[in-house]
Amino acid sequence: HPAFDVQAVRRDFPILKERVNGQPLVWFDNAATTQKPQAVIDRISYFYEHENSNIHRAAHELAARSTDAYEKARDTVAKFMNASSSAEIIFARGTTEAINLVAQSWGRQNIGAGDEIVITWLEHHANIVPWKQLCEVTGATLRVVPVDEDGQVLLGEYQKLLNSHTKLVSFTQVSNALGTVTPAREMIEMAHRVGARVLLDGAQSVSHLRVDVQALDCDWFVFSGHKIFGPTGIGVLYGKAELLEAMPPWQGGGNMIDDVTFEKIVYQPAPARFEAGTGNIADAVGLGAALEYVLKIGIDNIARYEHELLVYAMDALRSISGLRLIGTAAAKTSVLSFVLEGHSNQDIGVALNRAGIAVRTGHHCAQPILRRFGLESTVRPSLAFYNTHEEVDLLVKTVRRIQSGKDF
Numbered sequence: 001h002p003a004f005d006v007q008a009v010r011r012d013f014p015i016l017k018e019r020v021n022g023q024p025l026v027w028f029d030n031a032a033t034t035q036k037p038q039a040v041i042d043r044i045s046y047f048y049e050h051e052n053s054n055i056h057r058a059a060h061e062l063a064a065r066s067t068d069a070y071e072k073a074r075d076t077v078a079k080f081m082n083a084s085s086s087a088e089i090i091f092a093r094g095t096t097e098a099i100n101l102v103a104q105s106w107g108r109q110n111i112g113a114g115d116e117i118v119i120t121w122l123e124h125h126a127n128i129v130p131w132k133q134l135c136e137v138t139g140a141t142l143r144v145v146p147v148d149e150d151g152q153v154l155l156g157e158y159q160k161l162l163n164s165h166t167k168l169v170s171f172t173q174v175s176n177a178l179g180t181v182t183p184a185r186e187m188i189e190m191a192h193r194v195g196a197r198v199l200l201d202g203a204q205s206v207s208h209l210r211v212d213v214q215a216l217d218c219d220w221f222v223f224s225g226h227k228i229f230g231p232t233g234i235g236v237l238y239g240k241a242e243l244l245e246a247m248p249p250w251q252g253g254g255n256m257i258d259d260v261t262f263e264k265i266v267y268q269p270a271p272a273r274f275e276a277g278t279g280n281i282a283d284a285v286g287l288g289a290a291l292e293y294v295l296k297i298g299i300d301n302i303a304r305y306e307h308e309l310l311v312y313a314m315d316a317l318r319s320i321s322g323l324r325l326i327g328t329a330a331a332k333t334s335v336l337s338f339v340l341e342g343h344s345n346q347d348i349g350v351a352l353n354r355a356g357i358a359v360r361t362g363h364h365c366a367q368p369i370l371r372r373f374g375l376e377s378t379v380r381p382s383l384a385f386y387n388t389h390e391e392v393d394l395l396v397k398t399v400r401r402i403q404s405g406k407d408f
C-alpha cells in the first residue's frame with residue numbers, strides 16, 4: 001500500500017468541507033457514526049439511477065443488475081472479514097438487529113433454565129438488553145466479566161466465570177465508551193474450551209483494526225455499516241456455516257422460503273433464510289462500496305495512522321489539569337472519553353460545538369461501564385483516519401480555554 005496521505009483521504013469526504021458556527025467542521029463523533037466518502041454516495045446514486053429493482057424475483061434486466069450488485073456486496077463483506085464463504089454473510093439493519101437475530105433464533109433454541117450467558121462490563125446496551133431479555137424468558141443467568149481501572153477485561157475473573165453451564169459468551173472487540181481493545185482471540189479460545197459459543201461485537205472494531213473471523217474463530221461477528229463509512233440501516237451478521245444451517249429462521253415472510261403450503265413451509269438455506277422481506281438493497285450495495293474503499297486504503301495503514309493520532313491526543317489531553325481520561329488500557333483505539341473538573345459534560349459539548357468540533361456527550365448507550373468509573377456520562381471525542389493532528393490541537397486548545405473559564 002502507498003504511504004498514508006490524510007489530506008488525500010479528506011478530499012474523498014465531501015462533508016468535511018462543511019462549516020459549523022463559522023468554523024471548519026471537526027468530526028470527532030466517529031464512534032457514533034462515520035462520514036461517507038464520495039465513492040459510497042456515488043454508488044448509492046448509481047444504484048437508483050441504473051439498477052434499482054427488487055432482487056431474486058424477476059426475469060427482467062434490472063432484477064439481474066440489482067441482484068448482482070447486492071450479491072457482489074455480500075462477496076465484498078465476506079472478503080473484508082475473511083469469511084470462508086459469502087453464504088456466511090447475512091445482511092441485517094445493523095449491529096443491534098444482528099444481535100437480536102442470534103438471541104431470538106439460536107438463543108431461544110439453545111438456551112434454557114440453568115444455562116449461563118457471559119458478557120463483559122464494557123458492553124453497549126445492544127449487547128446487554130437482548131441477552132437480559134433472553135434470560136428473562138428462558139430462566140438462564142447473565143454473568144458479567146469485570147474490568148480493571150484502565151478499562152481492560154480481567155482475564156482471571158473471566159476464567160472463573162466460565163464453566164459447563166456457559167452456553168454463550170458475547171462481548172465487544174472494542175468498547176465504544178472507552179476504546180478498549182479486548183483480547184478477543186484469547187477470550188474466544190477460553191470460551192470454546194468450555195464448549196460455549198461466542199458472538200463478537202465488531203461495531204467499533206471493523207473501521208479501526210484488521211478483522212479476520214477465521215483467525216479469531218468467533219462463531220458470530222456483527223457490525224453496522226454506518227460505523228465503517230457506509231450507510232445507516234444496513235449491517236452484517238457473520239455466522240459459521242454449520243451454525244447458520246442449524247439456526248431456525250427469526251422473521252418469516254417472502255425471500256426466505258423455498259416452498260409454502262398451508263400445511264408445511266420449507267425454508268431457504270442461509271443466508272436467504274435470515275433475510276425475510278425486501279431488504280435494504282441500495283444500502284447493502286453502498287456498504288460494499290465503503291468496504292472496497294477501506295480495502296483500497298488498507299486497514300493496516302489506517303490502524304497505524306490512527307494509533308499515532310490517538311497517542312498524540314491522549315498525551316495532549318492528559319496535560320490539561322483537572323481532566324480525567326477514562327479508559328487508559330494499553331490496547332486501545334479511537335476513543336478518548338474524559339470528564340473535566342468543574343464543568344458539565346453537556347456544557348463542554350456545547351462549547352466545543354461553538355468551535356466547530358462535534359463530540360458525543362452522554363452515556364454512549366453503555367451505562368454500566370461508565371458507572372463502573374463512578375460516572376453517568378463523559379465527553380467522548382472519537383477519531384477516524386480522516387482526522388488530523390491540527391484537529392486534535394484545536395480540540396486540546398478549546399478544552400484548555402473551557403477549563404480556564406474563558407468560554408463561559
Ligand code: PMP
Nearest residue numbers: 094095096124126176203204224
Ligand atoms: N455495539 C457497539 C460496541 C456499538 O458501539 C454500537 C453503536 N454505538 C452498537 C453495538 C449498536 O450499533 P447500531 O446502533 O448501529 O445497531
